[in-house]
Amino acid sequence: MKVAGYDISYINFGNFRLDGGAMFGSVPKNLWCKLIKVDEENCIPLATRCLVLEGFGKKILVDCGNGTKWDEKRKKIFNIQAKEPNQLGLDPDSVTDLLLTHLHFDHCGGISNSNGGRVYKNAKIWVQKDNLDNAKSPTIREKASYLEENYKVIESGDHFLIEGDKEIFPNIKVHVINGHTKGQQWIEISDNNDTLLYPSDLMPTSRHLQIPYHMGYDMCVDTLLKEKKDFLDYAVNKNALIVFQHDPDVESGRIKKTGEDRFGLE
Ligand SMILES: [Zn+2]
Structure with missing residues (x-):
């Protein structure tokens, strides 16, 4: 697929699972269980679908999954099936830029290996x-999601700390949001012809399309709900293609408005 001068492909670094109740916040199970398969421990399967963007002399990877450096205990809790980039046809040395939506482990765990070195060396x-x-x-609530072995490698090498909404590469803009966690960013790849949006945890799966269907992990719910409504209106306006990072089977789709604050997927 080509959008705004970039050859774009999706790469799922491997599925994992999280508690279904936690993934749908205050939505009762008798509603959300109709949308997705739930296992005997009340967990739902989640992908770690990342973007590879090639264009303008760059190969940009957006997020990099859970990574493979997990002990057996945590691997079992989260049923982490992460793969190395090489196993998925991505040479880590060929990546020129790694753009991270935020540093929760399921978005950036692949950044470092078990020796504490960078996986994407260049x-x-x-x-x-x-x-x-x-x-x-982090606050006590987020401590389990922000792991030192991930964030400490950032400052050990080439990096850039973005401050606010910015076009950081040609036709690639980042938008800051703070409801899920402070300083998350969603990604827009667009030109006059087409737009692709990558909402990350603002809308983790296609099952989270309706505004009140948000995660129990979200730090500031009122902020998130407003940010999500703004995002959905923006997406409808631009007829943008949305890529769902965590959806186990729906990779992407375009959104239409079906009523007052109601949305559907095309
Ligand atoms: Zn997150």
Whole structure:
């Protein structure tokens, strides 16, 4: 697929699972269980679908999954089936830039190997400054999601700390949001012809299309709901293609408005 001068492909670094109740916040199970398969431990399967963008002399990877450096205990809890980039046809040395939406482990765990070294040795790492600061001193609630072995490699090599909304590469813009976690960013790849949006945890799966269907992990719900409504209106307006990072089977789709604050997928 080509959008705004970039050859774009999706790469799922491997599925994992999280508690279904936590993934749908205050939505009752008798509603969300109709949308997705739930296992005997009440967990739902989730992908770690990342973007590879090639164009303008760059090969940009957006997020990099859970990574493979997990102990058996945590591997089992989260049923982590992460693969190495090489196993998925991506040479890590060929990546020029690694753009991270935020530093929760399921988005950036692939950044480092078990020796604490960088996996993408030649890549410049891009993340919001606010999010790195947040990762370094998380609240008790987020401590389990921001792991030192991930964020500490960022400053050990080439990196750029983004401050605010910015076009960081030709036709690639980042938009800061703070409801899910402080300093998250969603990604827009667009020109006058077409737009692709990567909402990351603002809308993790296609099952989270309706505004109240958000995660229990979200730090500031009121902020998130407003940001999500703004995002959905923006997506409808641009007739943008949305890529769902965590959806186990729906990779992407375009959104239409079906009523007051109601949305459907095409
Ligand atoms: Zn997250």
